[in-house]
Amino acid sequence: MKLLSRYEFHENLLYSRDHTWVRIAENEKPQSKVYVGLTDFAQQNVGPVEFVRILPKGRYVSRGHPFGSIESGRRIVLLRAPVFGLIQEINEELREHPELINVDPYGRGWVTVFQPFQLEEDKKEFVSKPEEVERLLTTTLAGR
Numbered sequence: 001m002k003l004l005s006r007y008e009f010h011e012n013l014l015y016s017r018d019h020t021w022v023r024i025a026e027n028e029k030p031q032s033k034v035y036v037g038l039t040d041f042a043q044q045n046v047g048p049v050e051f052v053r054i055l056p057k058g059r060y061v062s063r064g065h066p067f068g069s070i071e072s073g074r075r076i077v078l079l080r081a082p083v084f085g086l087i088q089e090i091n092e093e094l095r096e097h098p099e100l101i102n103v104d105p106y107g108r109g110w111v112t113v114f115q116p117f118q119l120e121e122d123k124k125e126f127v128s129k130p131e132e133v134e135r136l137l138t139t140t141l142a143g144r
Contacts, residue, residue, distance in 0.1 A: 018079075020039065021105075023110075034085070036113070036114060037106065037111050050098060051098055052068065053068050053070075061085065062081065066078040084116065085114035087114060088112075
């Protein structure tokens with residue numbers, strides 16, 4: 001686990017430009033399951049999550065397209081798919097406890113599971129090395 005600036009990042013995860021993380025499930029057939037959630041950076045910037053809305057299981061979503069949204073105060077933030085795939089699972093615990101995204105973004109606060117269709121292609125868009133994550137943060141903060 002690395003702490004870049006004041007944000008927590010895990011070295012075993014992949015990160016998208018939209019500040020979602022991806023964990024490829026172990027013990028699974030290649031490309032069969034990836035967990036997706038919000039990064040610590042994203043959840044801190046959104047603020048206290050009050051509501052989570054995710055497309056239903058069985059929906060196909062293209063990389064970069066919305067698969068759901070989160071509400072915090074008067075803000076609604078779209079969640080963009082980091083992979084092209086099928087929504088396999090939704091974290092039902094978030095319906096009753098959306099604050100899990102803030103409290104445990106890399107654990108119980110995961111959002112959805114995708115069955116990716118072109119993971120090797122999608123992986124080219126992720127960053128994982130500490131210096132790449134730091135550059136992503138710096139670019140994002142500079143664009144504000």
